[in-house]
Amino acid sequence: MTKNPFTTAALLAAFAIVSGSAVGAQTFKVEKYNIGGEGGTDYVTAEPGTGRVFVSRGTHVMVVDGATGKVLGDIPNTPRMHGIGLAPKSNHGFTTNGGDSTVTMFDLKTLAFIKKIPIKVGGLDGIMYDDFSNHIILTNHSHPGTAVALDANTGDIVGTAELEDTGPEGAASDGKGKLFVNNEGKSTIQVIDAKTMKVQASWPLAPCDGPTGIAMDRKTNRIFSGCSKTSVVVDAATGKVVANITNGDRVDALGYDDSQKLIYIPGGNPGNVTVVHQDSPDKYTVVATVPTVPGAKTIAVDPGKHVAYLFQPEFGPAPAGATPPAGGRGAPRGPMVAAWFIVIHQ
Numbered sequence: 001m002t003k004n005p006f007t008t009a010a011l012l013a014a015f016a017i018v019s020g021s022a023v024g025a026q027t028f029k030v031e032k033y034n035i036g037g038e039g040g041t042d043y044v045t046a047e048p049g050t051g052r053v054f055v056s057r058g059t060h061v062m063v064v065d066g067a068t069g070k071v072l073g074d075i076p077n078t079p080r081m082h083g084i085g086l087a088p089k090s091n092h093g094f095t096t097n098g099g100d101s102t103v104t105m106f107d108l109k110t111l112a113f114i115k116k117i118p119i120k121v122g123g124l125d126g127i128m129y130d131d132f133s134n135h136i137i138l139t140n141h142s143h144p145g146t147a148v149a150l151d152a153n154t155g156d157i158v159g160t161a162e163l164e165d166t167g168p169e170g171a172a173s174d175g176k177g178k179l180f181v182n183n184e185g186k187s188t189i190q191v192i193d194a195k196t197m198k199v200q201a202s203w204p205l206a207p208c209d210g211p212t213g214i215a216m217d218r219k220t221n222r223i224f225s226g227c228s229k230t231s232v233v234v235d236a237a238t239g240k241v242v243a244n245i246t247n248g249d250r251v252d253a254l255g256y257d258d259s260q261k262l263i264y265i266p267g268g269n270p271g272n273v274t275v276v277h278q279d280s281p282d283k284y285t286v287v288a289t290v291p292t293v294p295g296a297k298t299i300a301v302d303p304g305k306h307v308a309y310l311f312q313p314e315f316g317p318a319p320a321g322a323t324p325p326a327g328g329r330g331a332p333r334g335p336m337v338a339a340w341f342i343v344i345h346q
Contacts, residue, residue: 025288026275026287026288026346027288027346028275028288028290028344028346029344029346030290030291030342030343030344031342031343032343033064033069033340033341033343034338034341035062035064035071035339035341036071036339037057037074037339038060039058039059040057040058041056041057041058041298041313042056042081043056043082043126043127043253043298044056044299044300044310044311045083045085045086045300046300046301046302047086047088047108047302048302049302049304051065051305052064052065053065053309053341054084054093055311056078056082056083056084056095057081058080059079059081060075060076060077060078061074061075061078061081061084063075064341066302066305066307066343069343073111074111075095075106075111075113077104077113078097079099080098081095081096081097081098081099081104082096083095083125085127085129085136086108087129088129089134090152090153091108091109092106092108092114092153093106093111094106094127094150094152094155095127096126097116097124100116101118101119101120101121101122101124102116102118102119103119103124103127103136103138103150104116104117105117114155117150117155119138119140119157121140121146121148121160122140122142123140123143123145123166124138124140124141125138125140125141125168125169126139126168126170126171128172128173130149130173130179130194131175132173132174132175132194133177133194133195134152135150135158135159136149136150137149137150137171138150139168139170140168142166143166144162145162145163145164145165145166146160146161147160147168147171147181148160148161149194149197158197159196159197160197161192161198161199162199163199164186164188164190164199165183165184165185167183167184168181168184169181169182169184169211169213169214169252170182170211170212170226172215172223174218174221174236175218177194177195178191178192178193178194178236179191179194180214180216180236182205182211182212182213182214182225183211184212187204187206187209187210187227188204188211189203189205189211189223189225189234189239191203191239201239203234203239205225205227205232205234205241206241207230207244208227208230208231208241209227209228209229210227210228212226212251212254213252213253213254213255213266213299214226214254215254215263217258217261217278217281220281221235221236221237222234222236222278222281223235224254224263226247226251226253227251228247228248228249228250228251229248229249230244230246230247231245231247231254232244232245233245233282243283243284245263245265245276245286246286247286248265248266248268248269248273249269250267250268250297251265251267251297252266252298253298253299254266254299255299255301256303257301257308258303259303260303260306261278262275262277262278262287263278264276264308266292266296266297266298268294268295268296268297271293271296271312272290272291273289273299273308273310274286274288274289274290275287275288275289275290292310292344293310293312293314293342294312296311296342298310306346307345308344308345309341309343309344310341311339312342313336314336314338314340315337316335316337317334318331318332318334322334
């Protein structure tokens, strides 16, 4: 693990201040650690209160100490994995493995492997924990798109909802029995009963185009849907869009610190995080735009420590004749030169 000089000497402008807000501009510091390891990335997940951060690396998961960037452990054999869900009540963690259409279940304290759970619908991608039902919720790019509920104690499949879109992304829970799923293709939110896994409603999100990341403020009953260029705030009682937020492009996740009322929206292009303050349930002000690393588009927030985490590999120039990455997405690239674990705090 290498700590970048970027983290010292006044942080080399690793924070930005946007003035003119109702709550005043805020300053954020950025630290970057080169944690090494192999593989690309998708989602990161912070374990509240412990400082541990779970980083997806394509075929394995790296567990990192958020305070120091030290690698604490590794969860292997997670082919083409996307996300990590943590169920603290059951002391279990879960990963979505697109490569073999399974979920890896592991011991949350020791990281020891427990079992693999076959998910026949395929298309595994997003994952979250619903504390109301003690279920792990999978959002799958299947045909049709699905949300699958697993019992966090046993790993058993206990329900499946068919969705209107083959590209469901993030999901959030109100803690009272409702789940909300972003549909990237149709730019909607679908509402699901957490007990029955039946779809109850579909809400359009215009002017949002392609919602991905999602978070919820349970106190104000507001849903935050992360969208490239324009994110939206939704009244969870009515489905009405009550506010728009201007942010960066290539957004793929979103984080919320409820006690500080701060929303973190990462834009992979150009590589910054838009930090937004909730002034009131229907009013939102950008308080900072924080530079990170180009391509960093997923994020996890630890609301107890008031810290946000991102991860992004950095690649060198592509050699002559190089082909695009597997799957054909993105331009050709050279070898990995760094694996940046990024920490944002005040």
